Amino acid sequence: MSLFKLENIRKSFALGPVQVEVLKGVNLEVEAGELVSIMGTSGCGKSTLMNVIGFLDQPTSGRYLLEGRETSSLTDEELSTIRNKKIGFVFQQFNLLSRLTALENVCLPLIYRGLNEREQHRIAREMLAQVGMDERAGHKPTELSGGQQQRVAIARALAGSPSIILADEPTGALDTRVGQDIMNLFLELNSDKNITTILITHDPNIAAQCRRVVRMKDGKVAQSADQARGAP
Amino acid sequence: MMLKASLREAARSLAAAKQRSLLALLGIVIGIGSVIALVSMGTMAQRETLRQFMEMGTDVISIQEEQRREDRAGGAPPGFSLEDVLEMPARLASVRSVAPYASAFGELRKEGQRQSIPILGVTEGFLDMNKLALAEGRFISDLDVLMSHAVVGGNLAERLVKQGIIAGVGEDIYFDDRKLTVVGVLRPAAMGAMRPYECNEGLMLPISTVLRLSPQNTVRTVMARLEPGVTSSQAADEIRQYFSSLPRAGQVRITSPEQIIEHMERQSRMFTLLLGAIGSISLIVGGVGVMNVMLVSVSERKREIGIRRALGAQKKDIQWQFLIESVLLSLMGGFLGIVLGVGASFLIARYSQWQFEIIHGALVLGVGVSMAVGIFFGYYPARQAAALNPIQALRAE
Numbered sequence: 218m219s220l221f222k223l224e225n226i227r228k229s230f231a232l233g234p235v236q237v238e239v240l241k242g243v244n245l246e247v248e249a250g251e252l253v254s255i256m257g258t259s260g261c262g263k264s265t266l267m268n269v270i271g272f273l274d275q276p277t278s279g280r281y282l283l284e285g286r287e288t289s290s291l292t293d294e295e296l297s298t299i300r301n302k303k304i305g306f307v308f309q310q311f312n313l314l315s316r317l318t319a320l321e322n323v324c325l326p327l328i329y330r331g332l333n334e335r336e337q338h339r340i341a342r343e344m345l346a347q348v349g350m351d352e353r354a355g356h357k358p359t360e361l362s363g364g365q366q367q368r369v370a371i372a373r374a375l376a377g378s379p380s381i382i383l384a385d386e387p388t389g390a391l392d393t394r395v396g397q398d399i400m401n402l403f404l405e406l407n408s409d410k411n412i413t414t415i416l417i418t419h420d421p422n423i424a425a426q427c428r429r430v431v432r433m434k435d436g437k438v439a440q441s442a443d444q445a446r447g448a449p
Numbered sequence: 450m451m452l453k454a455s456l457r458e459a460a461r462s463l464a465a466a467k468q469r470s471l472l473a474l475l476g477i478v479i480g481i482g483s484v485i486a487l488v489s490m491g492t493m494a495q496r497e498t499l500r501q502f503m504e505m506g507t508d509v510i511s512i513q514e515e516q517r518r519e520d521r522a523g524g525a526p527p528g529f530s531l532e533d534v535l536e537m538p539a540r541l542a543s544v545r546s547v548a549p550y551a552s553a554f555g556e557l558r559k560e561g562q563r564q565s566i567p568i569l570g571v572t573e574g575f576l577d578m579n580k581l582a583l584a585e586g587r588f589i590s591d592l593d594v595l596m597s598h599a600v601v602g603g604n605l606a607e608r609l610v611k612q613g614i615i616a617g618v619g620e621d622i623y624f625d626d627r628k629l630t631v632v633g634v635l636r637p638a639a640m641g642a643m644r645p646y647e648c649n650e651g652l653m654l655p656i657s658t659v660l661r662l663s664p665q666n667t668v669r670t671v672m673a674r675l676e677p678g679v680t681s682s683q684a685a686d687e688i689r690q691y692f693s694s695l696p697r698a699g700q701v702r703i704t705s706p707e708q709i710i711e712h713m714e715r716q717s718r719m720f721t722l723l724l725g726a727i728g729s730i731s732l733i734v735g736g737v738g739v740m741n742v743m744l745v746s747v748s749e750r751k752r753e754i755g756i757r758r759a760l761g762a763q764k765k766d767i768q769w770q771f772l773i774e775s776v777l778l779s780l781m782g783g784f785l786g787i788v789l790g791v792g793a794s795f796l797i798a799r800y801s802q803w804q805f806e807i808i809h810g811a812l813v814l815g816v817g818v819s820m821a822v823g824i825f826f827g828y829y830p831a832r833q834a835a836a837l838n839p840i841q842a843l844r845a846e
């Protein structure tokens with residue numbers, strides 16, 4: 218059984234009086250433990266697709282099976298719980314809360330699980346150590362470099378031990394070298410911890426390091442190919 | 450989310466917008482402050498009156514001459530005749546003792562300083578009638594007829610000592626064109642409608658002396674202590690009859706402790722109403738301030754809300770977060786208001802010579818009301834925050 222399966226997913230937005238269809242029947246199946254990159258021209262619907270996969274948004278039509286279960290009739294509460302337990306988001310703009318320290322940012326998903334503070338801190342420290350940021354646990358995001366912020370954001374995504382990490386252009390705001398460091402972290406997490414990872418990228422070098430590349434075109438999956446993993 | 454963590458979060462985000470939060474609180478601070486001050490004042494005034502009756506007993510009534518229409522045009526009323534008054538205990542079954550008094554004003558002089566001071570012409574029985582206590586010396590005696598002896602009221606004495614005008618018993622003071630010898634000083638007494646205020650704030654002289662000072666000075670009030678078991682209304686009937694049977698018949702107005710207490714209660718009901726009105730208006734203003742801050746806060750923190758939603762916060766988690774923040778904000782206003790209100794009532798108590806007390810009920814009211822304001826006016830912004838679409842929230846800024 219695949220980890221998740223999208224069947225003929227459509228999504229349209231109302232732009233004033235007109236309905237704009239952004240996803241025009243996406244079919245995609247991902248197995249547990251895969252590392253998939255999604256590429257495509259700007260505006261082709263990659264982020265929209267990722268929001269649907271991450272249960273931040275609901276498709277207009279189509280079937281979305283997560284671990285074999287139909288998800289179209291879930292309530293907002295259930296969707297929140299799925300996001301909390303099964304999904305880890307990593308954003309291009311890091312999206313850390315600037316008032317909180319690195320450690321507290323990593324604790325956020327755990328707060329919504331009702332874990333006590335000691336437990337939260339224990340897990341958060343462990344995650345920060347995993348991304349090499351344990352020394353900076355007490356720092357605010359503004360005191361960290363872009364690469365460091367993205368590491369903290371990845372630790373936050375990992376904290377809830379999700380089934381899927383969804384990363385929307387995680388290296389897009391970083392220079393090539395730091396971007397590669399982050400990519401190495403994803404590769405390491407995928408191979409060592411077997412964490413299913415889907416990352417959107419415009420960078421062919423990043424995409425080339427993923428076993429599978431999905432190319433989107435005009436709201437559809439144009440091509441989905443496995444490739445031998447090689448050095449950039 | 451756990452309460453402790455939520456409270457810390459809320460405190461932190463309020464601290465991040467200190468200035469705005471403080472300004473928004475002004476309405477609540479003033480609202481709660483005035484409610485606390487007014488409740489405390491009302492309660493302190495009531496307790497002062499009750500304390501007076503505790504000291505004096507409730508078997509004392511006050512009799513005043515009813516001013517007649519024809520007198521009103523022709524200057525001062527004639528006043529009671531001292532003999533008629535002093536005969537009352539002997540002639541009336543309901544009256545045990547009487548203490549008539551005549552009040553006037555005069556100027557106290559000392560080394561070029563002048564101050565206007567109320568005086569009271571009294572009989573020996575005045576001390577016991579009002580259950581006053583001497584700090585030193587003796588009270589006016591019925592043997593002091595026409596003598597220039599004076600007893601100084603409790604608060605006045607404190608003031609005069611501070612100003613260096615008197616040091617104690619045996620000294621002379623210059624009052625109008627006379628030299629008075631201080632024979633006694635009273636202790637401050639609780640004030641409230643029955644005791645004449647001069648027994649704290651003025652000089653007491655023999656009644657004969659005061660009546661001789663000026664033809665304007667007349668006996669206009671008589672205090673009477675009743676025989677045990679006699680009700681105020683029984684006594685009132687007998688006294689009215691007595692005064693109308695005199696050769697120089699007159700109408701009298703009788704004030705009983707019951708009337709004073711009833712009046713006080715009526716006043717306090719009015720007070721409560723007024724208080725409710727002032728309090729609710731300023732609290733509405735304050736609440737709208739809180740709501741405004743929270744709405745701004747929600748729209749500034751859309752991205753944060755989006756992030757939290759992406760990480761698994763449910764709508765109700767977001768709603769709680771903002772509700773707790775607004776309650777905390779109003780509670781802070783409530784605490785500042787309590788400090789302001791207690792401070793104000795302390796000053797008012799000092800000024801009015803009441804015994805200062807912190808009225809606990811008022812504090813509970815202050816905390817309760819500010820919390821309610823926080824919940825009521827924070828609900829809508831919190832709802833809005835919770836209802837935000839996660840994706841649109843994430844895209845904000």
Ligand SMILES: Nc1ncnc2c1ncn2[C@@H]1O[C@H](COP(=O)(O)OP(=O)(O)OP(=O)(O)O)[C@@H](O)[C@H]1O
Nearest residue numbers: 230231232237239258259260261262263264265266
């Ligand atoms: N909430 C929305 N309302 C209306 N239109 C939207 C909304 N979200 C996305 N769109 C439109 O859908 C299209 C696809 O957007 P999307 O963000 O998925 O593109 P993308 O592939 O991620 O592009 P990029 O590579 O630039 O990030 C765009 O034309 C965008 O304007």
Ligand SMILES: [Mg+2]
Nearest residue numbers: 263264265385
């Ligand atoms: Mg995008």
